[in-house]
Amino acid sequence: MARRDGGGGMATDETAWLRAADEVDAPALVEVTIDGRVVRLPDGEMLAASLLAAGYAALNGSIVQGEPRGPFCLMGSCCQCVAEIDGVPQVRTCRVAVRAGMRVRRMMDASPVRPPDAVA
Numbered sequence: 001m002a003r004r005d006g007g008g009g010m011a012t013d014e015t016a017w018l019r020a021a022d023e024v025d026a027p028a029l030v031e032v033t034i035d036g037r038v039v040r041l042p043d044g045e046m047l048a049a050s051l052l053a054a055g056y057a058a059l060n061g062s063i064v065q066g067e068p069r070g071p072f073c074l075m076g077s078c079c080q081c082v083a084e085i086d087g088v089p090q091v092r093t094c095r096v097a098v099r100a101g102m103r104v105r106r107m108m109d110a111s112p113v114r115p116p117d118a119v120a
């Protein structure tokens with residue numbers, strides 16, 4: 001097994017991170033409703049990342065013509081990931097943790113920031 005000592009005082013084994021990953025317990029899956037469909041997502045993980053992993057890349061429509069948009073920055077800056085959560089519109093899903101019973105509605109057809117004269 002190769003060892004690497006970068007001279008920084010910390011010798012590392014190249015496979016140490018793999019063993020560490022094996023030692024981490026995977027979070028329990030909880031049921032969340034997305035557009036009325038029940039899906040199981042990892043409890044406590046960030047909602048945007050969990051939705052991406054579950055195949056939900058588009059969470060809302062663009063402000064002009066409604067083109068699908070989804071998480072981009074994953075750190076709360078771009079607002080591309082907004083969705084309705086438990087009846088509250090425009091929630092940044094990258095800033096919310098998954099919890100059991102959460103109701104998510106994608107805002108594909110009703111962007112709250114769409115100007116009134118925009119092409120539908």
Ligand code: FES
Pocket residue numbers: 048070071072073074075076077078079080081082092093094095
């Ligand atoms: S992905 Fe950019 S604010 Fe959520």
